[in-house]
Amino acid sequence: MAADKVDPIHQFQIHPLIPIHIGGYDVSFTNSSLFMVVTIVLASAFLYMSTAGRALIPGRLQSVSEMAYEFVGNMLRDAAGKQGMQFFPLVFSLFMFVLVANLIGLFPYFFTVTSHIIVTFTLAILVIGTVVAYGFAKHGFGFLKLFVPHGVPALLLPLVVAIEVISFVSRPVSLSVRLFANMLAGHITLKVFSGFVVSLSAFGALGVAGSVLPLAMAVALTALELLVAFLQAYVFAVLTCMYLNDALHPSH
Amino acid sequence: MFVTSAFAQETAPAAAEGDTHAGTAMPAAEHEAFPPFDAKTFPSQILWLVITFGLFYLFLKRVVMPRLGAIIDVRIDRITQDLDHAARLKGEADAAVAAYEQELAEAKANANKIGQQANDAAKADAESTRKKLEAELEKKLGEAEASIASIKAKAMKEVGTIAEDTTSAIVEALVGGKTDKSEIAAAVKSASR
Numbered sequence: 464m465a466a467d468k469v470d471p472i473h474q475f476q477i478h479p480l481i482p483i484h485i486g487g488y489d490v491s492f493t494n495s496s497l498f499m500v501v502t503i504v505l506a507s508a509f510l511y512m513s514t515a516g517r518a519l520i521p522g523r524l525q526s527v528s529e530m531a532y533e534f535v536g537n538m539l540r541d542a543a544g545k546q547g548m549q550f551f552p553l554v555f556s557l558f559m560f561v562l563v564a565n566l567i568g569l570f571p572y573f574f575t576v577t578s579h580i581i582v583t584f585t586l587a588i589l590v591i592g593t594v595v596a597y598g599f600a601k602h603g604f605g606f607l608k609l610f611v612p613h614g615v616p617a618l619l620l621p622l623v624v625a626i627e628v629i630s631f632v633s634r635p636v637s638l639s640v641r642l643f644a645n646m647l648a649g650h651i652t653l654k655v656f657s658g659f660v661v662s663l664s665a666f667g668a669l670g671v672a673g674s675v676l677p678l679a680m681a682v683a684l685t686a687l688e689l690l691v692a693f694l695q696a697y698v699f700a701v702l703t704c705m706y707l708n709d710a711l712h713p714s715h
Numbered sequence: 716m717f718v719t720s721a722f723a724q725e726t727a728p729a730a731a732e733g734d735t736h737a738g739t740a741m742p743a744a745e746h747e748a749f750p751p752f753d754a755k756t757f758p759s760q761i762l763w764l765v766i767t768f769g770l771f772y773l774f775l776k777r778v779v780m781p782r783l784g785a786i787i788d789v790r791i792d793r794i795t796q797d798l799d800h801a802a803r804l805k806g807e808a809d810a811a812v813a814a815y816e817q818e819l820a821e822a823k824a825n826a827n828k829i830g831q832q833a834n835d836a837a838k839a840d841a842e843s844t845r846k847k848l849e850a851e852l853e854k855k856l857g858e859a860e861a862s863i864a865s866i867k868a869k870a871m872k873e874v875g876t877i878a879e880d881t882t883s884a885i886v887e888a889l890v891g892g893k894t895d896k897s898e899i900a901a902a903v904k905s906a907s908r
Contacts, residue, residue: 475750477760488758495756496763503771510779517786519793525786532783552776560771579751581760586768647751 471654475578475647495582498567498574506563531559535700542704543711550707553593557586558700565646565692569685577695578646583639590703591635598710609713638702642695649688656681878903 479491510531513524521529535555539547561577568575576582598606610627611620659677663670750756882903883894 472750477750477753477756479759483759489755490759490762492763493756493759495760496767499763499767503767503774507771507774507779510775510783514779514782514786517782517789519790521786528779528783529787532780533787552772552780555780556768556772556775559775560768576764579756579760581751581757582764585761585764589768643751 471651471658474574474650474654477579494574495576495579498564498576499582502560502564502567502576505567506559510559531555538701539704539707542701543708546711547704547707550593553590554700554703554707557590557703558696561586561642561699562693562696565696566689568646568650569688569692575646575650577642578650580639580643583643584635586699587635587639590638590706594706594710597707598713601710602713606710606713609709613714634702634706638699642699645691645695649684649691653681653684653688656684875900875903878906 477493477495479489479493480497481492482489483491509524510528513522513528516522516525518525532555535558536548536551539551539554543550564576567573568578595606598609602608610624610631612623612627615623656677660674660681663674663677666673748754879896879899882899883896886894886899
């Protein structure tokens with residue numbers, strides 16, 4: 464049992480809260496599902512209630528909502544131009560979802576939704592799926608020009624096209640793994656250092672004195688994780704914007 | 716019987732213990748896979764992610780984003796409106812200042828002109844008055860000179876009569892008798908020459 468307490472992987476375990484089985488698949492409402500619900504409820508409630516006043520001169524909370532809105536809006540406009548604004552709801556919800564999920568995960572005993580590869584991968588597939596679907600719907604086979612850059616000698620073309628295709632296919636992988644790995648590694652590190660505090664303080668006065676070091680480390684790591692939580696949400700949104708730009712303007 | 720029951724009692728906790736061990740060991744074996752890579756949880760996570768994210772997307776798209784967009788648009792409208800208003804007021808103020816300055820310049824020019832005119836008029840007036848006075852004085856001086864001359868002539872004439880009277884009196888006193896007036900007059904005349 465004692466070993467379980469400092470097991471850094473334990474926090475990522477998924478256990479069903481309401482078992483549901485449909486067609487042989489286990490689609491139980493789990494702790495992961497619970498925190499997805501918490502994430503969207505919290506994010507929606509914040510955005511909804513902070514803007515309820517529709518104040519001309521915003522208060523603090525309304526300012527936060529407006530800042531997030533304009534931040535993502537400017538990001539998308541810079542990356543994909545005015546045409547890209549049709550994807551604003553998608554990018555904004557992705558950013559808010561990832562950000563709030565990351566931030567909620569920082570609380571002790573809370574589950575981090577984005578620390579599971581399948582969650583981040585599903586979001587990445589949603590992005591790439593949107594890019595591919597919109598690209599083909601808008602440009603037809605012209606979308607394939609994405610893989611044929613201008614001004615490349617004919618001799619090198621097969622090689623370049625192969626590289627472009629591989630880079631495109633690896634996008635959802637890199638997009639999802641980046642977020643997942645950051646959250647996973649950060650939470651494992653936090654747990655390990657916090658575990659040191661607990662196990663060191665079990666060795667009497669000297670241990671308690673010694674546990675100050677890992678405690679300071681855990682505090683510093685928490686600050687770092689706060690930064691990472693925001694940064695990864697930002698990176699996810701920025702890359703989404705860039706990929707959407709490819710769907711809008713495939714011929715570079 | 717006793718032995719068997721005791722054995723049974725002894726084995727029961729052992730069996731239970733074995734069961735709990737198995738119970739704790741079994742999940743451990745199940746979770747041997749690293750939780751994030753445990754494919755058994757994938758369907759549930761994908762389904763619930765699709766449900767929650769779908770709802771979140773719809774809520775943001777339908778409710779939150781139009782509201783935020785409207786708030787920001789209204790503010791931008793208001794700011795441009797206020798800036799326009801301010802620019803218009805500034806233009807009005809500038810125009811008022813320009814009009815005032817022009818009026819001031821006109822008034823100054825008018826005042827200068829009026830002053831000049833008054834000055835000129837006063838000068839001309841003084842000049843004419845002086846000339847009139849001078850002419851009057853000249854006339855009075857001439858009259859006075861004429862009267863002096865006439866008085867002088869009269870006096871001179873009377874001087875002759877006085878001399879004749881005095882002469883006749885002296886002659887009467889010295890010589891006695893009557894004197895001829897015309898003789899005396901001729902004598903006085905020749906003496907006074």
